[in-house]
Amino acid sequence: MTDSLYERIYEVVKAIPVGHVATYGQVARMAGIPKGARQVGYAMAALGRGAPRPEIPWHRVVNAKGESSIGAEQIKRLEAEGVPFDERGRTDLRVYGWTDYEEEMLFS
DNA sequence: AAGGTGACGCCCG
DNA sequence: ACGGGCGCCACCT
Numbered sequence: 242m243t244d245s246l247y248e249r250i251y252e253v254v255k256a257i258p259v260g261h262v263a264t265y266g267q268v269a270r271m272a273g274i275p276k277g278a279r280q281v282g283y284a285m286a287a288l289g290r291g292a293p294r295p296e297i298p299w300h301r302v303v304n305a306k307g308e309s310s311i312g313a314e315q316i317k318r319l320e321a322e323g324v325p326f327d328e329r330g331r332t333d334l335r336v337y338g339w340t341d342y343e344e345e346m347l348f349s
Numbered sequence: 350a351a352g353g354t355g356a357c358g359c360c361c362g
Numbered sequence: 363a364c365g366g367g368c369g370c371c372a373c374c375t
Binding site: 265269276279282283286288299306311 | 354355356357358359
Binding site: 246247274276277278279280283284287 | 373
């Protein structure tokens with residue numbers, strides 16, 4: 242719980258709806274860190290290191306290709322809540338990708 | 350204090 | 363579609 246930067250990232254991740262996923266870059270942008278995709282990944286990695294944070298659905302964060310960056314554990318969790326992965330380990334972001342109110346505005 | 354390290358992403362062959 | 367290379371930037375030692 243070091244500072245507000247990670248907290249902002251965690252807030253965004255907590256907002257990802259069940260059955261949907263968001264990319265690292267997307268989370269970064271939504272947290273106000275345009276070039277911070279890596280920081281998001283680092284923040285996720287930090288979850289396993291220090292204090293436990295079971296309220297944060299880290300498994301709903303995938304890379305820009307729609308793949309899991311961590312492996313089977315994540316895929317298992319996502320499929321359990323209705324997000325399918327193909328044999329190549331990818332999920333369809335066009336279908337399961339998360340779009341919040343703010344972002345939907347950009348499409349209009 | 351300086352340099353190494355990523356749960357990333359984009360641009361090019 | 364896919365791999366390689368480079369840029370990014372907060373964290374850790």
